[in-house]
Amino acid sequence: MHLKERMLTMAYDSLQRLLLDNLTTAVVLLNGELRLEYMNPAAEMLLGVSGQRSLGQFVSELFSEMPDGLAALRQAVASGHPFTKREAQLLCNSLQPPLTVDYTATPMTGLGGALLLLELHPRDRLLRITKEEAQLSKQETTRLLVRGLAHEIKNPLGGIRGAAQLLSRELPDPALKDYTNVIIEEADRLRNLVDRMLGSNKLPQLAPVNIHEVLARVCSLVEAESQGRLSLVRDYDPSIPELLADSEQLIQALLNIVRNAMQAIAARKQPAEPGQIVLRTRALRQFTIGHQRHRLVCRVEVIDNGPGIDPALQDTLFYPMVSGRADGTGLGLAIAQNILNQHQGLIECDSQPGRTVFSLFLPLEQGVPTP
Known part of the structure; x- marks a missing residue:
């Protein structure tokens, strides 16, 4: 192969790796013996493992499908026919709960022999995103409700506190000021509580x-x-x-x-x-x-x-x-x-x-x- 052709091949391989590394789809490449050849960062995040450290490991050391998915993977390598599974349960050594994923297994032939490409699409993540969106929406609604309620509470509290101060000055008996002091202290306590509910209005100093x-x-x-x-x-x-x-x-x-x-x-x-x-x-x-x-x-x-x-x-x-x-x-x-x-x-x-x-x-x- 000429030097120019080798350089073009290397550039093409680098581009392929760059594309795989930036995919949001988890991609795992196994050899004919079902040992790891490559996984992209999305797969590392999904499975909770390091692709570099896991090179050469048997697939069951990375994850195992319940009840047993090894037979299906071996059959795909032997027959050369791809297959897709929906809502498969994967147990990962690094993660406590099982992962729910849809995955496609595609047999290929490389320079080193048979290869098996796995594309993993997590279902748990979609459910989590939906839950997060609902949670953020509820929090925003609650924050607007609290701010509106706080405004309605703080305005009359200021009037109550001011009236209690004026009344305290006009009382003929100093002993009666104990009652106006209770009004002032409780109004201050409620105002502080409302302020804490609102939280800080200052933007974070990044x-x-x-x-x-x-x-x-x-x-x-x-x-x-x-x-x-x-x-x-x-x-x-x-x-x-x-x-x-x-x-x-x-x-x-x-x-x-x-x-x-x-x-x-x-x-x-x-x-x-x-x-x-x-x-x-x-x-x-x-x-x-x-x-x-x-x-x-x-x-x-x-x-x-x-x-x-x-x-x-x-x-x-x-x-x-x-x-x-x-x-x-x-x-x-x-x-x-x-x-x-x-x-x-x-x-x-x-x-x-x-x-x-x-x-x-x-x-x-x-x-x-x-x-």
Whole structure:
């Protein structure tokens, strides 16, 4: 082969790899022995594995189909006939719940012999996107409702407080001022409560932030408060780049979530194991938040081994004044979600007895902050 032809072949191969790497469809290439030859970043994200580290691994080391999909894959290689499966259940070693996917297996012939191309289309992700859109819509409706209600409450509160102050000055008996002081103090308390429900009106002051420095600050505060009663486990991905964010606001959002986890652990009755909170960071490629797909997203998980969240509360968990504790205000998670929304991110929760996971998604490329 002439040099020019070899260069054209190399350029064509590079273009093919570039196209595959930027596809949102998960692509996995197996050889005739069903060992991994290649997977694109979308497949790495879907299966939760590194394609480079997994090269040469048998397909069942990456995922296994329930009940048994190996026979179908071997049959496709032997016969050369493609096939498609709908809503297949895949068990991945790196992921706890099974994945629901549609996939197509296409046999091919390469320079090294038989190949099998798998195209995986996750159904779980479509369901998650639909759920996120509904969640964001509900939160926006709730925020508008709270703002309107707060406006109607704060106006008469100002009049009540002013009238109580004027009345206090005209009272002949100083002992009667105790009653006007109660009116003033309660009006102030209600105003502060409404302000907390509204959250900050300030847009986040975006600057390059290392998410692990934010987590280090949160850990130091929680360790001081817990006084050794629980263990904090750090599971970080050091490759995550800096993101544009307001570090103080992120500290507040994460602190609210970690404190909730700490209080849930403390409320356990006769715990079978010591309290533990895991802080985990990972980078996700080609990830969709609401209507927008982001090239790279930082996921921060707060995992605790507390008693779990009441299923009746899980759909309204991020609404103001919703709390699972008798002494809770129900504002911590609402404020955290509002902060993430301003950063064009999102918080999700998955809870069962003994394991509650709050997942915070933050785009690593920011546009204009959301007011």
